[in-house]
Amino acid sequence: MESADDISNANSTNVLAHIKYLEEKLKVLEEEKARLEKDINSYKEEKEKYIKYLEEKIKELEEEKLMLNREVKYYKEEMEKLLAPPLIEASVLDILPDKRVVVRSSTGPNLIVTVSGNISVDQLLPGTIVAINQRGSSIVEVLPQREDPYVKAMEVIERPNVKYKDIGGLSKQIQEVRETVELPLKKPELFKKIGIEPPKGILLYGSPGTGKTMLAKAVASETNATFIRVVGSEFVQKFIGEGARIVREVFELAKRKAPAIIFIDEIDAIAARRIDIGTSGEREVQRTMMQLLAEMDGFDPLDNVKVIAATNRIDILDPAILRPGRFDRIIEVPLPDKQGRIEIFKIHIKKMNVEKNLDIRKLSELTEGFVGADIKAVCVEAGYNAIREERDLVTMEDFIKAIEKIKGRKKEVEPEVPQVSTAY
């Protein structure tokens, strides 16, 4: 028979074994727990990575969508452009009181059109270049204004306001210009009756500032002619490649605006004698001159267009332009002599408030070698001298100071122009 001790011994062995078993089980469970925790962490990490990857993917797709949207917009606009009817270019002629506009369309007729809401009528002036819709009913755009070089190349004065009496010291030259330009313009029948041809063109030569432009303007003014001025040197410097066309346009304009005087200043720049025509620039100048000669040859001496050219370098001119039927009257415009300077002073002083006994004779003596433009500059400077001292009367002293100043300025700027012989 088992004793109570035996029983209690057997039980405690069992309990111990059970405890051991439980402890092992616990260990296994803890290990399991640690493994699961590790799994969870790595799963979490992977998930986070995946989320990040997905987020980046979304960003990429969004960027791509944006690009595609842009592309769609571009193609849509292109499609619209391809499908849109072309606009018609037109230039504004007049604005009617009811805000409709008369335009000359590039397709031909003059049209009366409305102005689309996004354009203010104030923007439109005669000459403004606009686009009108295909139906030709409305101005839909104001186009950038192009400056035609030929418009820039000319100075056009409908009626210059220079009179012969504004020119001092050139009575002989005025007389010649009147006979050769004014008379044939005013009385062509006289020349027909007598049977002689007046010159088509005259050439004025002389130092800068002697009054050549004034003379040409005065003839235009006295004959009610349009004065069109072009400057030879600009053909070479500014309007390269356009010379021949500008010359053609100038003559066309002159015929349209006749009676007209074409004044070609600094003609030497396009009509100088050339030894060889090597560079393309020289060839271009040559073409301009050929066009000028062709135009001169092309009109009739009794047409009411006259050409006056001016130069201070007659010595370098190509003899071709001086042939009969071209510039066949040559008029020298000299430096004014003592009497001439008196006259020029008188002309410019007339408009000034000068002291009563101003000694103009003395002023003339002090200005030997001065041209008309210098004398004008002296008068302006004398006026300034009075203004600087807050006087309203210009004195002899002011003039003398001005003469000294202009003399100094002339020394600084005067180029060594060879004095032209008068043997022509």
Ligand SMILES: Nc1ncnc2c1ncn2[C@@H]1O[C@H](COP(=O)(O)OP(=O)(O)OP(=O)(O)O)[C@@H](O)[C@H]1O
């Ligand atoms: N004989 C003159 N009588 C009165 N004013 C004159 C005279 N000559 C020149 N002037 C004055 O000088 C200014 C310039 O003269 P103008 O332009 O006629 O000279 P130009 O000989 O044509 O000169 P350029 O050869 O430089 O073109 C004139 O606007 C005028 O005020």
